Amino acid sequence: MKLTIVGPGKMALALAKGLEKEHELTIVGRDGEKLLRFTKQLGKHAKTALLDKYEIDGQSVILCVKPYALKETAAGLKGKAETLYSVLAGTGIAALKKAVKAENYVRAMPNLAAEFFSSMTTLTGDGAKKEEAERLFTSIGQTLWVETEKELDIATAVAGSGPAYLALVAEALADGGVKEGLKRADAMKLVEGLFAGFAPLLSHSHPALLKDGVMSPGGTTAAGYAALEKNGTRAAFIEAVEKAYRRTLPKA
Numbered sequence: 392m393k394l395t396i397v398g399p400g401k402m403a404l405a406l407a408k409g410l411e412k413e414h415e416l417t418i419v420g421r422d423g424e425k426l427l428r429f430t431k432q433l434g435k436h437a438k439t440a441l442l443d444k445y446e447i448d449g450q451s452v453i454l455c456v457k458p459y460a461l462k463e464t465a466a467g468l469k470g471k472a473e474t475l476y477s478v479l480a481g482t483g484i485a486a487l488k489k490a491v492k493a494e495n496y497v498r499a500m501p502n503l504a505a506e507f508f509s510s511m512t513t514l515t516g517d518g519a520k521k522e523e524a525e526r527l528f529t530s531i532g533q534t535l536w537v538e539t540e541k542e543l544d545i546a547t548a549v550a551g552s553g554p555a556y557l558a559l560v561a562e563a564l565a566d567g568g569v570k571e572g573l574k575r576a577d578a579m580k581l582v583e584g585l586f587a588g589f590a591p592l593l594s595h596s597h598p599a600l601l602k603d604g605v606m607s608p609g610g611t612t613a614a615g616y617a618a619l620e621k622n623g624t625r626a627a628f629i630e631a632v633e634k635a636y637r638r639t640l641p642k643a
């Protein structure tokens with residue numbers, strides 16, 4: 392399949408690396424040198440084109456610019472795409488339709504793990520393109536199709552922003568280890584191993600049961616867990632998701 396990726400940034404590079412084996416890619420951007428640096432990082436040859444009346448007629452286009460750049464980017468495109476895929480956070484299909492003409496629209500919300508083909512990507516949009524969208528985004532990890540844009544915006548707050556929240560947990564755990572006397576490098580190795588081991592645990596067990604399995608009566612975990620509850624960790628995460636979701640909504 393021929394695919395055009397617009398906006399040669401981090402998310403575009405992850406997608407291009409995942410998609411280049413099976414698809415013919417054209418990368419579109421404003422700066423020729425940047426486009427060359429981008430394509431040098433790909434294994435196969437990808438075409439490049441400048442964002443200047445770039446013809447998208449009948450093409451599948453993946454929009455990877457920052458949300459604020461939508462209008463400016465759209466001004467550099469002409470024609471009507473077959474499908475417009477967009478990874479722009481908080482940018483609804485109505486806004487995409489106003490900016491770029493296409494037969495079908497699909498929103499995708501990946502995360503930074505796309506770099507290692509381990510993204511959790513949420514998808515929504517025209518049902519006719521559901522299977523195609525799932526196939527494309529499976530090249531960078533797992534996908535979940537949801538029926539509404541509201542669900543995709545909530546998913547943005549959970550799994551799109553999620554790596555930043557887990558990074559805070561990782562850094563704080565390492566800081567705790569260092570505070571008690573561990574070397575920084577050792578504390579980081581422990582946290583890295585902890586996260587690597589946690590993924591298979593979570594896919595086999597409910598979090599509450601995992602916690603019960605770790606917590607011995609009157610033991611270390613119970614003491615630490617009580618401190619997390621006392622400090623409102625659970626409420627803080629719930630509020631983080633609420634605030635991040637609200638940020639995706641149009642400003643009143």
Ligand SMILES: NC(=O)C1=CN([C@@H]2O[C@H](COP(=O)(O)OP(=O)(O)OC[C@H]3O[C@@H](n4cnc5c(N)ncnc54)[C@H](O)[C@@H]3O)[C@@H](O)[C@H]2O)C=CC1
Binds near residue numbers: 442
């Ligand atoms: N970074 C992340 O973890 C995630 C990012 N996203 C979405 O991905 C999109 C891209 O984000 P990143 O790749 O992180 O950003 P980035 O800054 O690495 O890439 C954005 C690219 O767009 C280009 N660009 C900016 N203004 C432009 C314009 N007016 N015309 C043409 N190109 C323009 C930039 O040169 C850059 O190459 C954003 O819309 C963001 O909401 C979605 C999920 C996760």
Ligand SMILES: O=C(O)[C@@H]1CCC=N1
Binds near residue numbers: 480547551552
């Ligand atoms: O912070 C943001 O707006 C983007 C969307 C999800 C992750 N990064």
